[in-house]
Amino acid sequence: MATKLYPWQQDVWQQWQQLIATDRLPHAILCAMSDGTGRDVLVQYFSDTLLCLTQGTEPCGFCHSCGLVESGNHPDLHWIRPEVEGKSISVDQIRQCNLWALESSQFNAKRMIIIEPAEKMTESAANALLKTLEAPPKNCQFVLLANSPHHLLPTIRSRCQVWQQPEISSEVIEAWLGETEKLKVSKQSITLNGYLPLAVKSFYQDKKQAAHQQLLSYFDTCVNSSFCHTSEVVKSLIKLDDEGLCWLSYLLSDIQKRQLGIITDWVHCDEKEIIERLAIRIPANTIYKQYLSLNALRQQLNAHSGLNKELLLTQWLFEFIGE
Ligand SMILES: [Zn+2]
Known part of the structure; x- marks a missing residue:
């Protein structure tokens, strides 16, 4: 070997x-x-x-x-x-x-x-x-x-x-990080990082776990204050770059699943409370539309440097309020 x-x-x-x-x-x-x-x-x-x-x-x-x-x-x-x-x-x-x-x-x-x-x-x-x-x-x-x-x-x-690379199971990732880094990792951190062992490792060791929690909390507050607190979400997303947008995309996908009555296979399997709350608060058609436009925005930002991220992300957040 x-x-x-x-x-x-x-x-x-x-x-x-x-x-x-x-x-x-x-x-x-x-x-x-x-x-x-x-x-x-x-x-x-x-x-x-x-x-x-x-x-x-x-x-x-x-x-x-x-x-x-x-x-x-x-x-x-x-x-x-x-x-x-x-x-x-x-x-x-x-x-x-x-x-x-x-x-x-x-x-x-x-x-x-x-x-x-x-x-x-x-x-x-x-x-x-x-x-x-x-x-x-x-x-x-x-x-x-x-x-x-x-x-x-x-x-x-x-x-x-x-x-x-053949699929890597969560058991293999848990065992490897337990053995080499003495890390006990959650199932959510594995799904959130696409079953990529080195990404899971970095999630714990590069303080991304705290950044993820903070982003979710900012987004939750923003939605529940009728979008009065958009700047915290935008700042946090700019700092996190594509990774933050990816987390948010997973969150919206989990909320859609909840709205469709699917309660298994959520990426955010440890965030039931916030998903339940947002699934009630945001209409299903808005979530669907925003999920699609977020993914389009990610592609756009990845393909072209020099775009005004702050403006584009703020616009995207305001689209939650609707026309
Ligand atoms: Zn040699």
Whole structure:
């Protein structure tokens, strides 16, 4: 068992080991996995294995190549990330990749090119990569990391073998955080974080739990004061960025479920009181409409930087009052 990997990664890893052992690795792998699964750890381990000079199905940890990987100086290993966090991966970065792909390895072994997050490639960057993927250079392994395969051009997707993280159960997450972090986590924190173990960990360790409680409480007060307290909700949402909007979207979805008489499978399974109260207070058609417009607003904010968030969020809150 590869101890550097997370317990939920063993299945995929064993299948990759099979591909390595039988020399059937595709030249490009697309890891369609959320970063909350620890996908970079899996890909780093895969890369360590391919670069290791012993050419086994685990990195030996002792050879010159393993040493260079450890010190972050391996000349055949290239992680391509946006030069500024949250921004795009440029066509120049991909052109540089294409040159590396054609070079020969410094150690007569594989060259690794890892692109994360691949959905951040601009269209021209993606097209530049496509040319290389169509005529793959020998001994060059591409790995693309993306949250979902649908975020990539279909032509790129079809050139890669797509791998997904098998579902991770709440039991596995509870056991892992109990063992490694001595954390006792709630079922709600797991559903709220999409069953992503690293997101659940961050929820507890980065004070997000308190921020979540505060946002719910602000929203509850705002609705119950006929929207006199919108600024607290807006400020809190701006601070939390997309995560806060995601929590609010789950909340509205839970309220809709309650209004439809569905009392199981709520994301906010520990917030029965607030959901009951809001389900009575806000008309069902308003909740439905606001839920849809919130999700549209999230997409808009994620796609375009530089929008006036404060204005858009305030407008959205006032739409609860209706025309
Ligand atoms: Zn080695």
